[in-house]
Amino acid sequence: MPRENVPDVVIQRLPLYLRSLVHIAERGQKIVSSTELGTWAGVSAAQIRKDLSYFGEFGKQGLGYDVDFLIEQLRRILKSDQTWHMLIVGAGALGHALANYRAFENWGFYLVAVFDNDPQKIGNPIGHLIIQPMEELAETIRERHIEIGILAIPPQSAQAVAEQLVAYGIRSLLNYAPINLALPPGIHVAHIDPVVSLQSMAYYL
Amino acid sequence: MPRENVPDVVIQRLPLYLRSLVHIAERGQKIVSSTELGTWAGVSAAQIRKDLSYFGEFGKQGLGYDVDFLIEQLRRILKSDQTWHMLIVGAGALGHALANYRAFENWGFYLVAVFDNDPQKIGNPIGHLIIQPMEELAETIRERHIEIGILAIPPQSAQAVAEQLVAYGIRSLLNYAPINLALPPGIHVAHIDPVVSLQSMAYYL
């Protein structure tokens, strides 16, 4: 679909544009210029136009972009117009917060299973699901066609669990454990670590 | 302290080096080469040497880096060798998970107050703290010398609350609300949004 190879930085900005566009649409606005969208998203107008140009021509010269149309296109490009199945490993405080987070489903990301290795927790409800034992991992991934794994476990076990998930067919991981995962090429890992974010900010304090 | 102006990407990588070094130190290793550290942190050896060279000469030629010494230096550079006071606004599931997250204090980040605007929640315990009403925001920030604010609230109120925090002297924000904040220059904002991370990953699926 992309006309040529798209830099990763561009892919990381598209969700920000999409979020800003939804905000603009909710205000009832139908048309937006790259300048205005750039102000909302915190990037330059030229950058928005260049980024979008990797994927096609979505604007109207002299006018701007149709907000609803551009939302639709970005959803398509980011594959947020289809359904993805996710699992969480780790039913601690973070696992619970994620299991109750309602914003995933708007974007096609459905949580369909939660796992933990603590016998005390297995069988307990979490969100609208039941905590399952790790033994059911392989079977559930296969049967529910799960593509995305979320790690909400301590760093000590993160590498081993990540390897299990990859072995069972997961290709995308959202890692909340504060450790750098070493995984084979082709596996995509996104990292969320508040300490890393805080440390980068503290530099400027 | 930095010899010249340091690119922001470099600052964002230093916490990853620090995290890897701690891991290496816990295994009892005393010396590490840029090649080995790079493998752990997922970057090239040359990049590590270049990044560190912005701040000084920390290695020994022909040998490598003293692990403990480099940890000490990175803690100093990232200001993680001193104490910072943080507050959370929003005592929902995420606020609770963050309030119970034990990893902050290892790095000098101390949570000293949690706020919410829900009268039902005010006065309830959260972690080792008590949920306070928003009216006490200004006073608490001043009295407890709070430098960092964490937003764990719905996106509708995030901009207004962020502006309040800035007005009361907060210069660094960790924003969990899925909205781009527009704030005056000089204020540092780090964003954590799992949907943004998932959307970037889904592109490659």
Add this chain to the structure above:
DNA sequence: GCGTGTGAAACAATTCACAGCG
């Protein structure tokens, strides 16, 4: 006239490759 789309120009980041030193 206004705002997009896009080559060209400017700028930034990364990698290379090697001198220098323990």
Add this chain to the structure above:
DNA sequence: CGCTGTGAATTGTTTCACACGC
């Protein structure tokens, strides 16, 4: 000899500026 530190070369990203079309 091995590994750091660093200019130089390369690669990647952003900004500029303008032709084009509504």
